[in-house]
Amino acid sequence: MDAESFLARLYADEAFREAFTAAPLEVARREGLDEREAGEFARMDLPGLALAAESYARKRSGRRGPRD
Amino acid sequence: MDRVGLGWRGELAASILERLDAIDVLEVIAEDWTRAPAREQRSLRALGRERPLLLHGVALGLASRHAVEDKRLAALARLFETAAPESWSEHLAFVRAGGHEIGHLAAPPRGPASIEGALRNLERARRIVGTTPALENIATLVAPPASPMDEGAWTRRIVEGAGAPMLLDLHNLYANALNAGIEPVALLDTMPLASVRLVHLSGGRWLRPPGLAPRLLDDHLHDVPDPVYTLLETLAARVPQPLTVILERDGEFPAMAHLVSQLVRAREALASGRRLARRAA
Numbered sequence: 001m002d003a004e005s006f007l008a009r010l011y012a013d014e015a016f017r018e019a020f021t022a023a024p025l026e027v028a029r030r031e032g033l034d035e036r037e038a039g040e041f042a043r044m045d046l047p048g049l050a051l052a053a054e055s056y057a058r059k060r061s062g063r064r065g066p067r068d
Numbered sequence: 069m070d071r072v073g074l075g076w077r078g079e080l081a082a083s084i085l086e087r088l089d090a091i092d093v094l095e096v097i098a099e100d101w102t103r104a105p106a107r108e109q110r111s112l113r114a115l116g117r118e119r120p121l122l123l124h125g126v127a128l129g130l131a132s133r134h135a136v137e138d139k140r141l142a143a144l145a146r147l148f149e150t151a152a153p154e155s156w157s158e159h160l161a162f163v164r165a166g167g168h169e170i171g172h173l174a175a176p177p178r179g180p181a182s183i184e185g186a187l188r189n190l191e192r193a194r195r196i197v198g199t200t201p202a203l204e205n206i207a208t209l210v211a212p213p214a215s216p217m218d219e220g221a222w223t224r225r226i227v228e229g230a231g232a233p234m235l236l237d238l239h240n241l242y243a244n245a246l247n248a249g250i251e252p253v254a255l256l257d258t259m260p261l262a263s264v265r266l267v268h269l270s271g272g273r274w275l276r277p278p279g280l281a282p283r284l285l286d287d288h289l290h291d292v293p294d295p296v297y298t299l300l301e302t303l304a305a306r307v308p309q310p311l312t313v314i315l316e317r318d319g320e321f322p323a324m325a326h327l328v329s330q331l332v333r334a335r336e337a338l339a340s341g342r343r344l345a346r347r348a349a
Contacts, residue, residue, distance in 0.1 A: 003177045003214040004133050005166025012168040037177075037214045047280045048210030048247075052174070055209065055285065060171035 001031045006041065010049060011056050021046055070304070070338045071312045072331050073119065080317075083324035088118060090328045095122040095314045098156070102143040112151035122266070122314070123148060123156040125201065129163035130193065131176055131226065133185035141196040148197050157202035157235045157266060158193075160186070160226060175208040178215035178222035183229070190230040202233040202266050205259070207240035207286035209247065209275075219244065220258020227260045234260055237268035238299045239292065243284040252299055261307050269296055269334060270316040288318035292330055297337040304341025305348070311338065 010017050020027040028038035073093030101109055115121060125144060128136050148156060161173035176182040194200045205223055227234050236259060245252040271290030276282045313334045
């Protein structure tokens with residue numbers, strides 16, 4: 001999986017995000033990111049990820065959200 | 069000549085038509101109209117006779133290593149031909165990848181793959197729609213991992229590489245700067261300012277998760293904060309080209325007079341910035 005698809009899945013797939021949050025490096029490696037990318041994802045801002053994912057979930061559920 | 073206008077929303081339609089005297093230009097969300105019957109799409113052409121119309125896309129996902137679907141570009145091209153807008157714009161964002169639909173504008177990893185993908189997508193968009201869109205910076209609550217470049221350098225590479233105009237969203241820039249702990253003006257200075265033709269203004273609210281640092285969410289549901297007008301003044305002082313400024317409001321609509329007062333403040337910020345530039349010359 002490429003880094004962009006990995007990030008999209010983190011935003012869109014709650015179970016995947018929970019698994020990643022519990023073991024970031026392991027999940028990133030398992031999904032095929034190279035070692036540099038896996039390390040960078042493992043260091044990502046997890047509270048920010050949770051806030052962003054929540055915002056995107058609201059948008060997908062049809063509640064009004066920002067246009068951009 | 070600088071212009072100031074408003075995003076067209078159905079809830080505001082009657083009020084906008086009553087206050088066209090305060091509005092130089094209107095911006096329409098493309099995806100609100102791409103699936104409308106041709107008869108309704110043609111009504112946009114009539115609206116465009118009242119004020120210049122700008123078409124604003126929100127769902128292409130141009131800044132992606134993956135190709136934008138042909139059907140999305142074709143739908144936009146049909147609308148562009150029917151509505152005959154002055155120009156169109158889209159975001160430097162991805163909205164889907166690997167079969168996962170994010171449902172909103174997200175910042176991709178900022179590196180060579182998304183730059184090259186964006187340039188390929190922009191070339192296809194130019195061929196299919198007929199013109200290159202203005203490209204808008206987005207707000208993000210989280211810095212995208214696996215990003216060897218910062219936002220400004222990445223944005224410059226795409227905007228300048230595509231020879232595209234830039235739509236600079238000053239609230240998005242403001243929110244990203246505050247959320248990253250940097251000075252908004254410092255972030256402004258990393259952007260391709262010579263390419264900016266369009267500007268968005270909007271508002272947002274602070275998220276305050278327990279135990280964590282607050283973050284500013286760009287939600288288009290609140291008034292434009294004072295520092296964003298100051299950024300507009302700074303921008304107008306730094307660039308010589310005419311700017312078209314659009315106020316975006318997506319809900320919790322105040323009275324039209326209140327929105328008009330924000331258009332007036334935008335005009336004042338532009339005028340003040342132009343005066344500063346003349347004095348410095």
